[in-house]
Amino acid sequence: MSPQKAPASKVASETQLITRAQQGDEEAFSALFESHKRRVYSLCLRMTGNTAEAEDLTQEAFLQLFRKISTFRGESAFSTWLHRLAVNVVLMHLRKKGLQQVSLDELDTSQDEPVKRDYGDDDRRLVGSIDRISLSRAIADLPPGYRAVFVLHDIEGYEHNEIAEIMNCSVGNSKSQLHKARMKLREWLREARSRGGLGAPLQVDQPMGERQG
Amino acid sequence: MMAQENRQPTAECGRFDAELMAYLEGESRPFVAAHVRECVFCAVVLADLEQVRFLARQMPLAEPSPAVWANVRARLEGEGLSRPKARNWDWLHALRALANPAPAGALASLMALGILLTAAPHALQQPETTASLFSSASPAEVAASASQAPESQLAHMVADLEATYKANEKFLAPDLRATYAKGLSSLDTSIQECQDSLRKEPANTLAHDYLVTAYTQKAEVLATALEFQGR
Numbered sequence: 001m002s003p004q005k006a007p008a009s010k011v012a013s014e015t016q017l018i019t020r021a022q023q024g025d026e027e028a029f030s031a032l033f034e035s036h037k038r039r040v041y042s043l044c045l046r047m048t049g050n051t052a053e054a055e056d057l058t059q060e061a062f063l064q065l066f067r068k069i070s071t072f073r074g075e076s077a078f079s080t081w082l083h084r085l086a087v088n089v090v091l092m093h094l095r096k097k098g099l100q101q102v103s104l105d106e107l108d109t110s111q112d113e114p115v116k117r118d119y120g121d122d123d124r125r126l127v128g129s130i131d132r133i134s135l136s137r138a139i140a141d142l143p144p145g146y147r148a149v150f151v152l153h154d155i156e157g158y159e160h161n162e163i164a165e166i167m168n169c170s171v172g173n174s175k176s177q178l179h180k181a182r183m184k185l186r187e188w189l190r191e192a193r194s195r196g197g198l199g200a201p202l203q204v205d206q207p208m209g210e211r212q213g
Numbered sequence: 214m215m216a217q218e219n220r221q222p223t224a225e226c227g228r229f230d231a232e233l234m235a236y237l238e239g240e241s242r243p244f245v246a247a248h249v250r251e252c253v254f255c256a257v258v259l260a261d262l263e264q265v266r267f268l269a270r271q272m273p274l275a276e277p278s279p280a281v282w283a284n285v286r287a288r289l290e291g292e293g294l295s296r297p298k299a300r301n302w303d304w305l306h307a308l309r310a311l312a313n314p315a316p317a318g319a320l321a322s323l324m325a326l327g328i329l330l331t332a333a334p335h336a337l338q339q340p341e342t343t344a345s346l347f348s349s350a351s352p353a354e355v356a357a358s359a360s361q362a363p364e365s366q367l368a369h370m371v372a373d374l375e376a377t378y379k380a381n382e383k384f385l386a387p388d389l390r391a392t393y394a395k396g397l398s399s400l401d402t403s404i405q406e407c408q409d410s411l412r413k414e415p416a417n418t419l420a421h422d423y424l425v426t427a428y429t430q431k432a433e434v435l436a437t438a439l440e441f442q443g444r
Contacts, residue, residue, distance in 0.1 A: 013388035024296040029289060033282055034437070035392050038274035038399060045275050058277050062285050066294055133410065133420060135268050154269035160238075179234040186261045 014078060022070050033062055036079065040086045046151040047090045049140030057093055061086040087152070087166060094144055138188045146181035153178050222254075229255045237262060273406070274399055276430040364421075367428045374435045385438065393438045400434065403427040 014035070020028035040061050045054035065082055072081060139147060148167065152158040153174070158166070163174040229248045236242040236259075249256040289295040375397075382390055407424035410417055 013391075017388070024294060026286070026289070026295040029286070029295055030282070030437075031389060031392060033285065034396065034434075037277055037281070038396070041277040041281070042272070042274045046272070055277050055281050059281050059284050059288075062281075063288055066285070066289055067292075131410070132268055132272055132406075133423070135265065136272065150269070154266055155272050175234060175238055179237065182237075182262050182265050185265050186258075189265070190261070 015074070018069065018072060018074075018078060021066065022072070029066055036082055037062075039079070040082065043083065043086055043151070043156060044090055046136075046139055046155060047087075047094070047148055049142075049147065053093070057086070057090055060093075061089045064089065083156070084166075091148070091166065094148070134189060134192065135185070138185045138192070141188060142181055142184060146177055146184060149174055149177040150181035150185070154182070223252075226252060226255055229258075233259070233262075237266070273403055276400065276403075276426070278430075279433045364425055364428070367425065367432070371428050371432050371435070374432060374439075378435050378438055382438070389438075393434065396434050397431065400427050400431045404431070 014032075017028045017031050017035075021032055037058065041054055041058045044057040044061070045051060048054050048057065061082070065085055068085075072078065139150065142150060149163055152163050152166070153160065160171045160174040160178075163169075164171045167174065169177075225248055229245055229252070232242045232245050236245040245259070249259050286295070378393075382393075385393070404424060404427045407420045407427060410420035411424065414420070
């Protein structure tokens with residue numbers, strides 16, 4: 001995973017917060033939660049596609065974090081540590097639900113489906129006709145295995161070798177699952193557009209990641 | 214020149230399919246780049262996948278409900294892991310805050326928000342004591358009440374609360390101020406995006422739900438920030 005570079009001042013203040021949290025300071029716990037809750041919750045939400053489950057898992061991830069925070073020695077970035085912990089919490093939950101009982105290598109037995117093309121009039125690109133809300137909906141509808149790989153790679157920025165380690169599968173399988181996930185999303189979004197079910201187009205040329213209000 | 218007429222996939226399209234995954238993984242596949250210049254249908258496939266990948270990198274962050282922190286905090290306290298400070302709205306703190314004009318202003322805004330949010334539309338109730346005012350304005354309760362408020366009223370009240378926060382944010386420690394600024398900016402982005410969607414598609418219920426949620430979460434974040442301002 002490629003964590004975003006944090007400014008030195010932010011790292012310093014976070015280090016202070018971690019030290020205070022290690023001493024049981026509730027205000028430090030609160031500030032750390034406030035600082036990271038969106039990223040952890042978003043990961044949980046996208047991996048499960050369910051707000052109630054995502055909130056439970058966010059709660060569990062932070063509880064585990066705060067229980068273990070006294071062992072944090074700063075060898076890795078705090079956000080990386082927390083994020084990996086949250087991923088493990090979600091995957092454990094999915095396994096308990098029976099959605100990931102077997103590794104992706106075992107799941108990936110399906111034949112490659114042919115790429116769907118709209119020969120004829122409807123060959124317009126999706127560019128300009130899908131927005132992030134539509135994509136969120138489509139991601140939630142993906143099968144859990146595809147969804148996990150797509151979320152980890154395309155949204156969270158994990159590399160295939162990291163996903164392979166996390167998901168207990170091969171690098172090739174991670175790549176294959178990701179490709180199939182993207183193809184399914186494309187198919188879903190094109191079908192939704194043809195049904196008129198997509199929301200208003202977003203101006204995709206506008207930077208949206210941490211867009212300032 | 215691109216073929217525009219209806220047709221079936223060619224052998225080249227099959228090779229495109231076979232090499233597409235590797236191409237998207239960043240491997241050098243000159244055939245894919247060359248084929249999409251010739252075949253409009255495969256060009257659409259590639260453009261769509263690149264668009265999905267582009268949007269995925271820009272997905273907005275979502276906000277958990279205030280209940281998540283409330284539960285985490287309760288569990289931490291229950292397990293003896295956290296050392297709680299004096300509750301924010303206890304009598305001593307309130308008296309101290311009221312002696313200071315800036316926190317008092319923030320407090321007044323919170324109190325007003327608490328009153329407005331919890332009041333029935335046509336039966337505004339006056340709390341009987343200061344203590345009940347404070348208890349009605351804790352962040353979790355503000356957020357819970359906000360989620361029940363009409364959208365127009367909610368937007369107005371959040372704006373008032375934000376104005377108070379802006380006027381007093383200098384009292385916050387720099388690290389907390391930066392944290393709240395980032396959180397509020399993210400929520401403003403979500404609110405703007407939902408409003409844009411609703412302008413174009415007023416019946417989009419999903420966008421409407423997201424908008425109310427974003428306002429509610431902003432109310433909670435502001436209430437929490439004002440809590441810290443008052444310390």
